[in-house]
Amino acid sequence: MIARGVVRHEFSTQLRRYVLVSLSMLLGVVGTVAIALANSVAAEMLVAQQEQLNGREATFEAPLAEYPRDDAGASLVALLDELDATTGPSVAVHLEATVPMSLSRDPDAPPAGGVQVTSSWTIGATVDEIRRMPVIEGSMPPASCYPAAVALNEEAAARLGAGPGTLIHRIGDNGAALPLAVSGIVADGNAEAQAYGAWESLACADEPLLLAAQLTVRAHADPGAQPVLDEVLRQAAPRHRVAEAGFHRLDTVEQVREQVATLTLLFGVSSALLLTVATLGIANVGIASVAERARELVVRRAFGATRLDVFAQVLTGAALIGTVVSALAILLAVIGTYVLVPALIPAASSISPPVFPWLACAAGVVAAMATSLLGSLVPAVAATRLPIARALRG
Amino acid sequence: MTGPVLQATGLTARVPGRGGSPILRDVDLSVEEGESVAIVGRSGSGKSTLLTILGLLQPPAAGDVLIAGTSTRRLGDTARARKRSRAIGFVFQDYALIRELDVRGNLEMPLDYAGVRSRRDRRERVAAALDAVGMGGRERMRPGRLSGGEQQRVAIARALVTRPRIVLADEPTGALDTATGDQVIRLLAGVTRVAGSCLIMVTHDPVVAASADRVLRLDDGVLHPEGTP
Numbered sequence: 001m002i003a004r005g006v007v008r009h010e011f012s013t014q015l016r017r018y019v020l021v022s023l024s025m026l027l028g029v030v031g032t033v034a035i036a037l038a039n040s041v042a043a044e045m046l047v048a049q050q051e052q053l054n055g056r057e058a059t060f061e062a063p064l065a066e067y068p069r070d071d072a073g074a075s076l077v078a079l080l081d082e083l084d085a086t087t088g089p090s091v092a093v094h095l096e097a098t099v100p101m102s103l104s105r106d107p108d109a110p111p112a113g114g115v116q117v118t119s120s121w122t123i124g125a126t127v128d129e130i131r132r133m134p135v136i137e138g139s140m141p142p143a144s145c146y147p148a149a150v151a152l153n154e155e156a157a158a159r160l161g162a163g164p165g166t167l168i169h170r171i172g173d174n175g176a177a178l179p180l181a182v183s184g185i186v187a188d189g190n191a192e193a194q195a196y197g198a199w200e201s202l203a204c205a206d207e208p209l210l211l212a213a214q215l216t217v218r219a220h221a222d223p224g225a226q227p228v229l230d231e232v233l234r235q236a237a238p239r240h241r242v243a244e245a246g247f248h249r250l251d252t253v254e255q256v257r258e259q260v261a262t263l264t265l266l267f268g269v270s271s272a273l274l275l276t277v278a279t280l281g282i283a284n285v286g287i288a289s290v291a292e293r294a295r296e297l298v299v300r301r302a303f304g305a306t307r308l309d310v311f312a313q314v315l316t317g318a319a320l321i322g323t324v325v326s327a328l329a330i331l332l333a334v335i336g337t338y339v340l341v342p343a344l345i346p347a348a349s350s351i352s353p354p355v356f357p358w359l360a361c362a363a364g365v366v367a368a369m370a371t372s373l374l375g376s377l378v379p380a381v382a383a384t385r386l387p388i389a390r391a392l393r394g
Numbered sequence: 395m396t397g398p399v400l401q402a403t404g405l406t407a408r409v410p411g412r413g414g415s416p417i418l419r420d421v422d423l424s425v426e427e428g429e430s431v432a433i434v435g436r437s438g439s440g441k442s443t444l445l446t447i448l449g450l451l452q453p454p455a456a457g458d459v460l461i462a463g464t465s466t467r468r469l470g471d472t473a474r475a476r477k478r479s480r481a482i483g484f485v486f487q488d489y490a491l492i493r494e495l496d497v498r499g500n501l502e503m504p505l506d507y508a509g510v511r512s513r514r515d516r517r518e519r520v521a522a523a524l525d526a527v528g529m530g531g532r533e534r535m536r537p538g539r540l541s542g543g544e545q546q547r548v549a550i551a552r553a554l555v556t557r558p559r560i561v562l563a564d565e566p567t568g569a570l571d572t573a574t575g576d577q578v579i580r581l582l583a584g585v586t587r588v589a590g591s592c593l594i595m596v597t598h599d600p601v602v603a604a605s606a607d608r609v610l611r612l613d614d615g616v617l618h619p620e621g622t623p
Contacts, residue, residue, distance in 0.1 A: 304479020
């Protein structure tokens, strides 16, 4: 076993060199962890953008054919009930009526004088269960009748100069004004003006308008429940006037994940290159160090150090450095994950803060140890082969 | 104590490589406890080779080195290192102090390999060795802050700190001026005698050699007493 004093001496004599090696290794390992974190954030940004615009991963939609006025309400409720009953709680389903509207704060505005928005009225699962849609101000609209409540996206809110609590009006073609209370502002990722409300609210106020709208059924399942959902939707389609096109996948998360996989591969290759450079750097410093320390090492051998002592002396230093660098890398990863990256994500963003990159950290620790040991192996072996008989002469 | 502390019998060494010419030819040597021996000779006569073999730094091509009557011929590399750590101290011409360590660190280094773990024991041994060479109280100084003579004193203390039976010195005054060299050589001979160790030194300086109890000359790999043809 290597003597404690030898390790202490090793560090006191080689401090500058170990600092250099540590920096080289830290660069490699922190680079690996940072790359993993950046990859995770980049992937999350791309996925978040897609889920905000189109729907969460595994979201399906189908347009509904026009319903006869007399049984429309009952048919739609039956469709929702059937989907709810057959898909269970792991699937969020809603019906959406999409209606273009002219909105204005002035109830006496002429029909074409308002802000043109696309309004979506849903029943069943809420919009934010289907899409990532963070509320920036206020709240999602309740299913209230008088007045009906809506949430505006940022563009609509800006153009109307409205915020939570503002009363606005839908100006009908005949100039009639329908009061709408703004409950909040949402970030939907859409550049066009949009309004969101509960189906029940519009049903109270103007059911014919609702049923004349484009109707769409949308369902989101956990990715694991996707096969069940596919089957349920396929069977329900013919009974509920689902348009011939049938259900189609709305979200593009899978495609994004494929792109991210390529990105991950590139990041992985970059990490491997970084670590290789770090290993070569450590080996280089180590070999130079052994050449520089040859006299000291043979003097130690003369005074009784065995080959194993010298080998262990060089490797123990490397192992300790690996441990210290691993701890530093984990600390930096914690700071990055819980402090730095969240601070860079805007509050109203749909991007979730990254989860702690345990896998990258574990890989980083293994890489730090492997890098330090591999990088020190050649110098350690070289140190044991120094010609001890030359100890007598400098 | 009965018998010599160090005995060499029939030592032969050759220049490395197949059919290398001989450096040492059938060298016999016997050194008693407390005795000092100087080995003189021309450059390239094999003095340093003889010292490395006596110090178990390299095995001879033939012959044996006995330490306190125990043969070392069959010892492996590790066993030879263990033997060196406990039985042999070295003094080098260039002092060979580790410049990044202070005086205490330099003296503790051989204690690490000799298995002296007790902190108190280590402190006492370091203090005693430094006192013996007149360097007491200088434990925290770095070698670079010491003069050549002081560094060689520290090197002598380092050679003695493990209380070895044998001290081997290669040109111990080679890097010192005459006056300092005289002081150092008297010190070296004195402290090894007091410690009960035997001293074998290689030198080309007749004054240094004259301070030893016995002077041997190495000519063409053959060792014989000084003054004999």
